[in-house]
Amino acid sequence: EAGVAQSPRYKIIEKRQSVAFWCNPISGHATLYWYQQILGQGPKLLIQFQNNGVVDDSQLPKDRFSAERLKGVDSTLKIQPAKLEDSAVYLCASHPDLNTEAFFGQGTRLTVV
Amino acid sequence: AQSVTQLDSHVSVSEGTPVLLRCNYSSSYSPSLFWYVQHPNKGLQLLLKYTSAATLVKGINGFEAEFKKSETSFHLTKPSAHMSDAAEYFCVVSDRTGANNLFFGTGTRLTVIP
Secondary structure (H helix, E strand, C coil): CCCCEEECCEEEECCCCCEEEEEECCCCCCEEEEEEECCCCCCEEEEEEECCEEEECCCCCCCCEEEECHHHCCEEEEECCCCHHHCEEEEEEEECCCCCCCEECCCEEEEEC | CCEEEECCCEEEEECCCCEEECEEEECCCCEEEEEEEECCCCCEEEEEEECCCCCEEECHHHCEEEEECCCCEEEEEECCCCHHHCEEEEEEEEECCCCCCEEECCCEEEEEEC
């Protein structure tokens, strides 16, 4: 079974630029998460999708972050414009239903300079 | 609301000695609990999970954890540490009747001394 795929693995941008991350969850997994993990901290939920609908985006800084999951499969997370404090690893995870564990991708390490 | 407190940010043990990583949780609902491990530059890997079956849960690589509802704890243990256990460990809580969000603790960095 293929895992959660994320790209790119690394990205370096200047502040005020925009950036997009892509996630392909495990086939058949209805729930998809985006997490932000700042160095030395635990992952923090940004947004949760159930199929193509948003379940929870209360922690998403909507003035600069946006995410979509068209057709309930792949998802993209965008930051525009980026700030220095957005430097972090962005993790995508998926799971098929309740009572199961989430499967995480390798993450995208973003550095904003 | 759900939350997780990992009581130690850093734990250091000698190789071959027991490991104890402590986790307390708070949940408004009947929780699912997980331990994930993160090796440097690697993705998060599930060690074990509790989802209301047996309270003593066995995971991979010799780790186990016991769910204690009265103490709201889910501590991770291993009888004998190995050098390859050195990593960051995250305790995670999820409510099974709500939105099923995963809430992570701040992590415990385990160092194993040869």
